[in-house]
Amino acid sequence: MTSPGREQGSTERLALPGVLTAEQAAATAAGIAAIQRADGAIPWFRGHHLDPWDHVESAMALDVAGEHERADAAYTWLARHQNADGSWYAAYQDGDAQRPTDLARESNFCAYVAVGVWHHYLSTGDDAFIERMWNCVHAAVEFVLALQQPGGQIGWKREADGRPVADALLTGSSSVHQALRCALAIAEHREEPQPDWELATGALGHAIRRHPERFLDKSRYSMDWYYPVLSGTLRGPRADARIAEGWDRFVVPNLGVRCVVPNPWVTGGESAELALALWAVGQSDRAVRILADIQHLRADDGLYWTGYVFEDDAFWPVERTAWTAGALLLAVAALGGDEATTAVFGAERLPAGLAPGCCGKRPAG
Template identity: 30%
Template sequence: MLTDLEIKTTAKWISEVQLRNGLIPWYSGGHIDPWNHIEAVIALGMAGFDESAIKGVDSLFSLQNRDGSFCHYYLTNGVKEPNRDPNVISYCALGLLALHSCIENLDVERYFPFVERALDYVVMYQRDDGSFPMMITPEGLCHPKSLLAGSCSILNSLEAGSFLAGIVDIEKPEWKRAHESLGDFIYSSDSRVVADKSSWAMDWYYPYLANIPRFGGQGLGLGPHREIGRFFVSGSGVRCISGRDWFTAAETAEASIAFSLSGMNEAATEIFWTTNRFRGEDGSYLTGLVYPSQASYPHEERSTYTAAAVIIANDVISSGIFGSLGEFFIERWLRRHHR
């Protein structure tokens, strides 16, 4: 696992990419999306960079639209992609819980109204079958399909949001109902509704990040080992897309989290160690490598969300906590606050 110095070095690199206004782009000069920004903020909090993390939270909520949503992508001078992604919008709930599990004096009551508006917006678009559209236009028009990985991430965010509501003593039973309905939908895996992204690694491991087996998950009983051969190559990492020799550090780190949360720590550690191939001396991580040439792709791109995923994976694997990612941060909060 990473040493304390290695964690601090990577977090320092992320903080150096962070803009003065607190936003964290994909890379220096790159665009910003709220989901990956939150991922980087979580990592900063885990590494003890409290001031940078809180600055990141403040900057995120400054972008929130009046209806509680966030746009998909931002530039330093405005909006790049105005459509709304329910997964991106809801992730602020998991981010706030994660930070509160790291920063004891974080003012949750101050930030909760932002999370409440975000989750209320998302839940408003839940369909009768429990699914969420993969994209919503600013006018409220919904894409007919859902995403499996995105749905699993929303599930974690709803779980985190419900726990946060309990912390601030606010009743949000509709979030719990939305969580149960979405879990049942993911379990059913209705191919008519879910976009086929089965060749992407995220659709392999995300059901385990959300602990979908607790809903009965068809074919999920064997855990993430079920399709490991399609994506993981020992010594190289996790393929972003099966059948292609493009290995990405973020997917490798996230897959290691899925194995760890499933109680498969030995496999999780083996997968995690391959992220070292992507690490630079400054603590940054290449987004991806192509084999057998080991050329970086995109060329020499070192991304903040990739570095963040590695820090988070290191924390999860070291914790010994099993379940969903939402359950992980709940247990992490309980341990910190001695509940």
């Protein structure tokens, strides 16, 4: 895939003092672009697998870097290779749609296309794109909502043989909640109301905010800590309290964020996503500090090592992933005021759905 050239001034907007220069941002975007296949697929790195969620995150990073045609190609790949039931497989070898390596179909992986499509539309104003992608988004949302449980939470996946897994993950359901809100925004833009989606979105948001018992306990993982905030599901005092509660457990000063406690391993993707969550709740100084702390993961090609085992002074695993770089560029874009990124992750203007009549009337934050 030849690069069509990036939008003028795009990487200049990604300069963040103490974190990235415009030239470094351009190198990071070029690193992601170099991983992208000619057909638009973006695997973790060439020779590794593609999963649909990280593919979308990488495409969003291309958009903030002004590589709109490349991002469009990434979404076109999803539309072209969507399964008949609206899903995608969990993994494809090197992004080759003919070589799926994990035939499970995960709910949050499939939902995230809605976040990317809305972000791309807000980045480009391309009405033809959003019309072209509507059927893809609609089918994906319907697949995901077929996994919703009576308590509002979203079942993790369908196995390769089609059996639904009812167990729900807080991180995954939080990501789905953001995706449903973006899907509702797309539907509103098209003036095509989706009342069932509104009910499902409200029930899911309520479950995340009020019913932690409905989710598997994965509290050792930093993603379960910050994702309800990153997704926009928690805001206000409850979001601030959640960030404060986990800070000392997960944040390693000057190095970044642990993936899982108590392991002595910080990861770039989780650190950048936490920075994005911090920005979303008004803690921008902390967000910049986290992004500055993980620059020790930056490689000469502009990409980032996935993680660092600080007790061994070693990068691990020995890989530089498109999605790690993508998460960093999205966090920098939000801090720089990129309108599409702030709309998607700030979440104030996203539809909230219809809250259920459970637990009485409570504030949404």
